[in-house]
Amino acid sequence: MPAPRRSLTHRDGPPPARACLQVVIAERCYAALGDISKTRYLHRIVKQAQRAAQDFGGNGYESYTVRSQLAQLNRQWPAAESLLLAQGRVDECIAMYQNAYKCAPAAPAAAVCERSLPSARRHSAAVLCAAARGACRRWEDALRVADASRHPDTEALKGRYYK
Numbered sequence: 001m002p003a004p005r006r007s008l009t010h011r012d013g014p015p016p017a018r019a020c021l022q023v024v025i026a027e028r029c030y031a032a033l034g035d036i037s038k039t040r041y042l043h044r045i046v047k048q049a050q051r052a053a054q055d056f057g058g059n060g061y062e063s064y065t066v067r068s069q070l071a072q073l074n075r076q077w078p079a080a081e082s083l084l085l086a087q088g089r090v091d092e093c094i095a096m097y098q099n100a101y102k103c104a105p106a107a108p109a110a111a112v113c114e115r116s117l118p119s120a121r122r123h124s125a126a127v128l129c130a131a132a133r134g135a136c137r138r139w140e141d142a143l144r145v146a147d148a149s150r151h152p153d154t155e156a157l158k159g160r161y162y163k
Contacts, residue, residue, distance in 0.1 A: 023049070023061070023070070038073075045069050072096060077141065090149045094157070097142035 027042035045066055053060030060066060064083045071080035077100070084093040139161055146154040 041069075041073065045073075068092075068096075072100075077138070081141070081145065085145070085149075090145065090151055093145050094142045094151065097138045097145065100138040 023042060024046055027039055027046060030038040030042060048069070049060030049063065049066045051060070052058075052063035052066060056063065061070075064087050068080045068083040071077075071083065077097075080096060081093055084090075084096065143154070143157055143161060145151075146157050151157075
């Protein structure tokens, strides 16, 4: 039986050199596939790891910001949140959840479409609704973090969410 695969964000210490190389390879693979957004995101992670390596030594992938971004890429929201909050980066944590919310404004339109479309198209609307519900959970996570940390802009965030 093959050994279980480990993610790029490790709880038991810094990632091995193999994982660091995998980020660069993943960047090249997404570029070859034409996925520009993931290519740019991974490129920013690689550059940030290089800066962290220059500033703090090591390979740079031990940096909490790099590990947090890799967790976000893998949709490991609690891991990314804990990495940011452990460093006192409440604003970055809230921004992380807000950036994950981008597709949620389509939720009301998708819900209407899901009820009114013929069955052949309902599946697409249902998929859109599910994505929007997941994004709404991210916004609620941002509010939870703001409440728990007694962030000064909590009421403004709630106002934007409930608007």
